[in-house]
Amino acid sequence: MSIVKKSILKCLQSFRFALRGIIYAIRQENNFIYHLLATFTITCLGIYLEFSRMEWLIVVICITTVYAAEIFNTAIEKLVDMVSPNHRRSAGIVKDLSAGAVLVASLGALICGLIILSNHFSS
Numbered sequence: 001m002s003i004v005k006k007s008i009l010k011c012l013q014s015f016r017f018a019l020r021g022i023i024y025a026i027r028q029e030n031n032f033i034y035h036l037l038a039t040f041t042i043t044c045l046g047i048y049l050e051f052s053r054m055e056w057l058i059v060v061i062c063i064t065t066v067y068a069a070e071i072f073n074t075a076i077e078k079l080v081d082m083v084s085p086n087h088r089r090s091a092g093i094v095k096d097l098s099a100g101a102v103l104v105a106s107l108g109a110l111i112c113g114l115i116i117l118s119n120h121f122s123s
């Protein structure tokens with residue numbers, strides 16, 4: 001098998017593993033349903049209110065940031081459960097920090113969404 005073919009196959013396999021991770025996080029994390037609902041709502045509003053290119057750009061950045069934070073949070077939770085199955089203060093702090101990062105990203109996305117929407121409803 002040629003080097004190019006090998007590296008394409010390896011790349012496709014990595015893509016499949018990453019996709020499996022995303023699907024796992026969606027199934028595992030209850031919060032994902034709220035993120036999906038928020039994504040659906042802002043997308044419908046964006047189409048209806050005809051968001052500008054810049055507004056879509058901000059929406060996409062916010063959505064991907066929150067999803068990435070949630071996936072990292074799931075990964076950290078799994079890692080903590082694996083490394084420290086028993087109750088430990090430091091394990092709890094790691095999980096709290098990870099959940100805090102998701103909250104920060106979500107609040108930032110909410111604020112961006114409200115600013116964009118207020119711009120449309122005030123004009």
Ligand SMILES: Nc1ncnc2c1ncn2[C@@H]1O[C@H](COP(=O)(O)OP(=O)(O)OP(=O)(O)O)[C@@H](O)[C@H]1O
Pocket residue numbers: 028029030031077084085086087088089090091092093095096099
């Ligand atoms: N091994 C542990 N040691 C100490 N505290 C823990 C431990 N596991 C969880 N905790 C505490 O319980 C909280 C909730 O943990 P859990 O793993 O249920 O996370 P969660 O955010 O509720 O996850 P899920 O999305 O699975 O519901 C953590 O944020 C942490 O404060």
